Amino acid sequence: MNKTDLIAAIAEKTNQSKVATGEFLDAAVAVIEETVAAGDSVTLVGFGTFKAAARAAREGKNPKTGEKIKIAATTVPRFSAGAGFKTKVAASKPKKAAKK
Template sequence: MNKSELVDAIAAGADISKAAAGKALDAAIDTITAAVAKGDQVTLVGFGSFKASSRAARTGKNPKTGAEIKIEATTVPKFSAGAAFKAAVAKKKK
């Protein structure tokens, strides 16, 4: 499912226009992004949590040359699925 298909599904499920659904989806994504970038955790009970996670500096290998390279420390976004989301996905696969 891509973004336009998600907007269509939201519009149908909430009985609103596609334009309103698109604006709502964009606002939700922007809000989650801004909060996580600021260092906050966003928790949607039953769905999951979005948070920023620190990744330590480490040494890696260039796959082409085999030479060691230094990979700097960074902060990356992380998503942890909630129990209800995990259960829904597990039931679909069986």
């Protein structure tokens, strides 16, 4: 499912226009991004938590040359699924992957 499909599905469930739903989704994503970028977390009970996490500096390997490289420390976004979300996913039957 891509963003367009998500907007259409939400619009259908809420009886709202796709335009209004798209604006709402864009605003929600922007607020989550701004909040996490500022160092706070966003928790949607039953769904999950968006937060920033520190990633330590480490040594990696250039896959082309095999040469060791240093990877700088950084802050990355993380999502931790909530109990309700985990339960729903665990109870569903996964779709078979499409063959290439």
